Amino acid sequence: MKIYNTLTGQKEEFKPFGTPVKMYVCGVTPYDEAHIGHAMSYIVFDMITRYLEFRGYQVKHVQNFTDIDDKIIARAQERNVSARELAEGYIAEFFKDMDALNVKRADIYPRATEEMNKIVEVIGGLIAQDQAYVSDGDVYFRVTSDGDYGKLSHRSLDDMMAGARVEVDVRKEHPMDFALWKASKPGEPYWESPWGHGRPGWHIECSAMILKYLGDRIDIHGGGQDLIFPHHENEIAQSESFSNKKPFVKYWMHNGLLQLGGEKMSKSLGNLITIKEALSRYSSDALRLFVLSSHYRAPLTYTDEVVMAAERGAERMRAAVQGHEARKPMGDSSSPLVVAAKEARARFVEAMDDDFNTAAAVAALFDLVRDINRAKEQAVSADDLAEAQGVLLELAGVLGFTLEEVAVEEVAAAPFIELLIDVRRELRAVKQYALADQIRKRLADLGIALEDHPEGTTWKASKVKP
RNA sequence: GGCGACGUGGCCAAGUGGUUAAGGCGGGGGUCUGCAAAACCCCUAUCAGCGGUUCGAAUCCGCUCGUCGCCUCCA
Known part of the structure; x- marks a missing residue:
């Protein structure tokens, strides 16, 4: 089988390093309800996992939770709860959503806050190799120390600088250097480190978790296309620099992004539809068919x-x-x-x-x-x-379809529906069609579709409006 | 400004050099039905435009027009 690799820009024959196939998919930052863009991404990687297993591969699947970062801290302060409580709540909601979407659970769900030892170890290693430096309590990765920085997103440091949307930061040697460790401000949650109190940068947790749970070379790393730069680019830089083994990832896979009414759906634009809202209107099979009706790398408009x-x-x-x-x-x-x-x-x-x-x-x-x-x-x-x-x-x-009938909240109403069907049968027997049709029509308006067959009448709940 | 993607029927979407351009939804016409629904049958495109390469292009190359993404938190 062939897989398109973002790194090479080509479809390549899939030859995993060994058994099991090691797959890491970037997870969410649990500071809010998951939205249908997340649904698309996790449906895609669920499909990929299921197909690999169908083809006889054993898959070890790891997916993280970024349970500490600026957004979580800010939201927690707004709500006057701890960062941990906030994250805990949304992680629980995330699992509910994934279950409702029939997304199979990953094998391991590491959390940034529980992997501090490994994170500190990796940062320390990078400093020891002179590929990272301490500056005012922060630790930055030195991008110029990585000869092929930019290979995933296919641009050079010069290209990135030409973008000119980089802020000057006196703490950094190079504008593209990125934080591995951030010193904490007063009142913020923090962890101990050789560089003082602080918390990890965004990218380092994924590197640390992969190194810890899957090893220094993995088969598949997935996520949305919006993660290619800077997140995944930085992950490669950190991981390959730390382990001195290449490639860190054999196949980089990125799903296209979900658009909403022509605009990208994103947190900063605030135009989100949550998974729960979508599932209140459509079945999980319908959402899955919507996603899988087009290619996973193509953008999709909801x-x-x-x-x-x-x-x-x-x-x-x-x-x-x-x-x-x-x-x-x-x-x-x-x-x-x-x-x-x-x-x-x-x-x-x-x-x-x-x-x-x-x-x-x-x-x-x-x-x-x-x-x-x-x-x-x-x-x-x-x-x-x-x-x-x-x-x-x-x-x-x-493909992850259940093909189960729409779950009927009206199940409690089933005996009454059956009763109406009985009455309607009597009416039809005496050719009182106007009344019979009215019963059918009004049940249809309530989302109950009647079908008359020679053997009798059947009914089902339908999400499709008549 | 840099990098990249895309433009296929009313809508969505496969196909990337050669038989009748998949499939879904919708629409039209039938069969079935008391009437419907469901299901089935039939019909519903020449691939943004222009130029080029080729025996032959939706599929390769160039240009034009248009849409979008990334470069900043993001699946």
């Missing part, structure tokens, strides 16, 4: 129209696996449906092997959906149908 379209698509997939019953595989059926399922699988794998082309993989799934529905009308054997549905469920599962 609009109600497009997510609603994904909701309808998700409903069609769900309907296709309805009534699936697990059966023993029958071996080699030559029925057209089973053959179609095999073809869908082959197309799916081919698409995914090409840098996780989920858009093409999803297309294969929808073709299988059509084949299954067609077969249902033609009353194929239960074994063949179960087999094809099983393939659809399996492949959809690799």
Whole structure:
């Protein structure tokens, strides 16, 4: 399989260093609710993890929490709680969101505040090698000590200086030098270090955690494209300088950014939609289909129209696996449906092997959906149908779809819905269609869709408005 | 100013040198239905513009127009 590597700008054959595949994905700074941009990123890397496992790789997945930084301190002071309490609360919310999105848990979730020993060790090592220096209680990384600084974002120090948006800071030797350790101000949380009380800079925690939990060379490092510079650039500089081993990361993977109404959704613009808000309107499968309908490296624009379209698509997939019953595989059926399922699988794998082309993989799934529905009308054997549905469920599962019916809060209302359906059946029996149709219409307005079949009437909750 | 991405049907989105340009949503017409819904069938594009390379280009090159991202906290 091939993976696009930001470092080289090319698709490369995936050859991990060994087993397990070591993967690190940048996590969040838990000072607020996670938004749908985070959802996109973690859905993407969830899909990548699931596919690697589907392809037989064992994956060791680490994701951090930046639970101490300026924003956390500021927010905690606003709310009059400790930085730790604030972070703790939003970490719990983050896990709720990820679970609701059916994002599989990483193996380890280290937190910056709990990795101070390793962080201090790495900073100390860099100072000892003269690649970092202490200045007024801060510690800075000396970018000129790293011969290939800028290789990930593909620009030179000269290019960056030409940007001219760098502030002059007398504490730094070079304007692009960045903080490894920040001295604390009075009243701020701090940790002990050889350079005085302070806290780690943003980039160093990831280097330290990777070195500690995965080693000095890892296979995949992921995050949003907005992290390429400066965050990941600095991580490479620190890590390779400290360990003297290259490459620090074999495949750098970056997802495109989610836009909202044409604008990038970002904390500074304040135009955020939280994951909870999105999930109150759409199913998690719909959000996932929305994300995976395009390539992970392409930017994506969130609009109600497009997510609603994904909701309808998700409903069609769900309907296709309805009534699936697990059966023993029958071996080699030559029925057209089973053959179609095999073809869908082959197309799916081919698409995914090409840098996780989920858009093409999803297309294969929808073709299988059509084949299954067609077969249902033609009353194929239960074994063949179960087999094809099983393939659809399996492949959809690799992309992280649950294909479970929309959870109905109205479940408590189910007996009443059944009652209305009974009444309506009586009305239809005596051809009181106007009343019968009114019941159907008003239930539809409440999000309950009725479907009349020769065998009787079924109902389901729907997120799609009639 | 520097670096980079992108522009495919009404909307979203694959395809990056050669059979009928995937798929989803929407729209139109059918089948089914008391009517619907769901499902199925059929229809709905020549790839921003111009020029070039080539036997042949959406796909390569150049220019023009347009959109966007990064360079600052950010997934």
